[in-house]
Amino acid sequence: MRNTQFSYTDERFADILMLRYKLDNFSSLSLRQKKLVYYLSEAALYGRDITFDQFGRYNLKIRKVFEQIYLNYKGDRTADEFMELVVYLKRVWFSSGIYHHYGCDKFVPGFSKAFFIDAVKSVDGSLLPLDEGQTVDGLCEELLPIIFDPDVMPVKVNKKDGFDLVETSACNFYDGVTQSEVEEYYASKKNPDDKEPLSYGLNTTVKKCDGRVVEEVWRIGAKYGAAIEKIVYWLEMASTVAENDKQRSVIDALIKYYKSGDLADFNEYCIKWVDEKESAVDFINGFIEVYDDPLGMKGTWEGLVEYRDVEGTRRTRVISDNAQWFEDHSPVSASFKKEQVKGVSAKVITAAMLGGDLYPSSAIGINLPNSNWIRSVHGSKSVTIGNLTDAYNQAAKGNGFREEFVYGPEEKQLLEKYADITGNLHTDLHECVGHGSGRLLPGVDPDALKAYGSTIEEARADLFGLYYLPDARLVELGLTPDAEAYKAEYYSYMMNGLLTQMVRVEPGHDLEEAHMRNRQLIARWALVKGSAEQVVELVKKEGKTYVKINDYLQLRRLFAELLCEIQRIKSEGDYEAARALVETYGVKLDKALHEEVRERYRTLHLAPYKGFVNPVYVPEYDAEGKIADVKIDYTEGYTEQMLRYSRDYSNLSI
Numbered sequence: 181m182r183n184t185q186f187s188y189t190d191e192r193f194a195d196i197l198m199l200r201y202k203l204d205n206f207s208s209l210s211l212r213q214k215k216l217v218y219y220l221s222e223a224a225l226y227g228r229d230i231t232f233d234q235f236g237r238y239n240l241k242i243r244k245v246f247e248q249i250y251l252n253y254k255g256d257r258t259a260d261e262f263m264e265l266v267v268y269l270k271r272v273w274f275s276s277g278i279y280h281h282y283g284c285d286k287f288v289p290g291f292s293k294a295f296f297i298d299a300v301k302s303v304d305g306s307l308l309p310l311d312e313g314q315t316v317d318g319l320c321e322e323l324l325p326i327i328f329d330p331d332v333m334p335v336k337v338n339k340k341d342g343f344d345l346v347e348t349s350a351c352n353f354y355d356g357v358t359q360s361e362v363e364e365y366y367a368s369k370k371n372p373d374d375k376e377p378l379s380y381g382l383n384t385t386v387k388k389c390d391g392r393v394v395e396e397v398w399r400i401g402a403k404y405g406a407a408i409e410k411i412v413y414w415l416e417m418a419s420t421v422a423e424n425d426k427q428r429s430v431i432d433a434l435i436k437y438y439k440s441g442d443l444a445d446f447n448e449y450c451i452k453w454v455d456e457k458e459s460a461v462d463f464i465n466g467f468i469e470v471y472d473d474p475l476g477m478k479g480t481w482e483g484l485v486e487y488r489d490v491e492g493t494r495r496t497r498v499i500s501d502n503a504q505w506f507e508d509h510s511p512v513s514a515s516f517k518k519e520q521v522k523g524v525s526a527k528v529i530t531a532a533m534l535g536g537d538l539y540p541s542s543a544i545g546i547n548l549p550n551s552n553w554i555r556s557v558h559g560s561k562s563v564t565i566g567n568l569t570d571a572y573n574q575a576a577k578g579n580g581f582r583e584e585f586v587y588g589p590e591e592k593q594l595l596e597k598y599a600d601i602t603g604n605l606h607t608d609l610h611e612c613v614g615h616g617s618g619r620l621l622p623g624v625d626p627d628a629l630k631a632y633g634s635t636i637e638e639a640r641a642d643l644f645g646l647y648y649l650p651d652a653r654l655v656e657l658g659l660t661p662d663a664e665a666y667k668a669e670y671y672s673y674m675m676n677g678l679l680t681q682m683v684r685v686e687p688g689h690d691l692e693e694a695h696m697r698n699r700q701l702i703a704r705w706a707l708v709k710g711s712a713e714q715v716v717e718l719v720k721k722e723g724k725t726y727v728k729i730n731d732y733l734q735l736r737r738l739f740a741e742l743l744c745e746i747q748r749i750k751s752e753g754d755y756e757a758a759r760a761l762v763e764t765y766g767v768k769l770d771k772a773l774h775e776e777v778r779e780r781y782r783t784l785h786l787a788p789y790k791g792f793v794n795p796v797y798v799p800e801y802d803a804e805g806k807i808a809d810v811k812i813d814y815t816e817g818y819t820e821q822m823l824r825y826s827r828d829y830s831n832l833s834i
């Protein structure tokens with residue numbers, strides 16, 4: 181039976197709307213490529229529990245308890261408290277834990293302690309994740325403060341200045357160590373003269389053993405080994421159907437690293453991976469991004485399977501073919517530029533499976549590897565995920581957002597005419613040339629900016645793209661339709677950075693997430709620095725605040741000025757300047773404005789966050805039991821999918 185039904189939206193709960201992404205042209209892949217997608221997809225799903233565990237040491241236990249209640253609760257399933265408990269579970273699934281995926285704060289349950297205890301006790305004890313000798317009462321006692329007490333492990337990643345960031349962050353990368361102990365430990369490992377350093381700390385838990393600081397490695401036979409074994413099994417299957425020898429050696433290098441846990445093997449894998457550009461199917465699988473570690477070292481597990489979007493890739497090829505031109509003509513000081521920009525590859529891809537930290541909430545642009553020296557010697561691979569952007573755009577059509585927040589008809593027209601194009605283009609520039617641009621001065625520690633590093637790096641990539649959007653060269657290259665188009669992105673960017681991204685933040689809170697901090701940093705800095713000439717203004721109309729841009733070209737000059745400074749900070753590793761910029765412009769929210777924007781947004785009844793339900797691959801077998809075809813089923817719902825993943829892809833002991 182074949183299922184061809186497709187809907188871009190699935191269920192809605194809390195502040196979230198679930199979407200679906202479509203896999204155009206999947207049927208035109210060869211059988212071998214389809215098998216490769218299928219095997220890599222299995223590998224992408226088996227890391228799910230690692231991500232949960234990394235985001236907090238009680239996450240897997242809490243998920244299991246709530247799932248058992250969901251599946252077995254015999255009381256009134258329509259009662260308010262039960263429904264609230266279900267919402268809590270859906271949020272836990274969405275965030276891979278009990279902390280908001282964007283804001284990092286612990287969820288506030290909408291049900292009482294008494295109800296929770298009754299619900300747990302209604303489940304057969306043999307189905308609950310009890311520690312050895314633990315009673316059901318003991319389990320409740322253990323979990324109650326974690327779930328209900330706002331003072332116990334309140335935030336996943338704490339980047340607030342002046343705290344011990346390790347001790348005050350609930351993410352599960354450190355155990356019984358302080359920030360200064362961790363920093364000393366890694367400082368002693370790093371050699372500033374090493375031209376090809378390892379990504380120290382990327383794949384380990386740091387803890388104390390007999391009073392000494394030690395690392396526990398994540399690999400087969402050690403921590404997370406049970407999940408990694410499954411990932412490796414499916415990678416080995418994928419290796420048998422690789423598109424070519426080069427891709428096979430990439431997959432085999434990853435397997436080797438998962439077995440050894442040796443970061444030298446990881447570097448070798450990254451170099452092979454970045455160098456493999458011929459295959460249509462590609463993947464990310466491993467401990468990659470470091471945003472969830474307050475010190476920016478530990479890699480969160482993520483998985484992505486994708487294949488090339490031929491049409492979209494034409495656009496980004498033009499950008500990457502001109503990478504040297506972009507580097508040469510950027511306004512930053514010559515000493516911070518790369519003399520030769522190497523191997524900036526860029527493509528638009530179709531996501532085929534999201535896993536770990538990329539599921540269900542996903543990035544739409546990715547640039548890897550993260551290691552600075554590998555990027556400068558071997559280049560980087562950059563992708564924008566076309567079918568996810570499409571799904572966002574389709575789901576947002578006619579939802580009233582622009583009508584509420586855009587200043588006037590002129591701006592609305594600009595957005596309608598150009599925003600889809602310039603939005604994609606800015607993402608492309610950010611990923612293809614932004615992150616790859618510039619260089620560190622010799623001897624500068626790549627981690628010198630510490631907790632501010634991610635924000636500064638994102639700001640650098642965003643500004644690089646913003647600076648170039650109005651350039652006449654982009655019209656010449658056919659990337660923008662005319663000289664006016666960039667204004668759509670300038671307006672969207674400033675509106676988002678100054679106003680609308682605040683809808684995602686709870687009242688009374690500041691900005692924590694690196695991308696949100698970077699956007700506000702850029703927008704507020706430009707607002708303040710251009711205030712004498714009224715380049716950009718916040719204006720009131722009928723009690724509502726709007727962004728008004730009076731001089732677009734002057735705004736470009738401001739972006740150029742900030743790009744120069746941000747590049748200097750990065751190149752020189754100027755921690756104090758990074759701290760001052762981020763803390764002054766990128767962290768604090770204007771309270772009254774925050775309240776107003778949230779209220780206006782609330783009246784639209786939109787969900788500020790979106791995530792994606794994965795497709796289901798259905799292999800079809802021939803008479804000999806071999807895969808004859810792989811079909812896609814889009815009909816699985818969010819709850820069904822999460823329960824299935826917890827049942828079929830869960831193998832870490834809790």
Ligand code: ZN
Pocket residue numbers: 610615638641
């Ligand atoms: Zn980025």
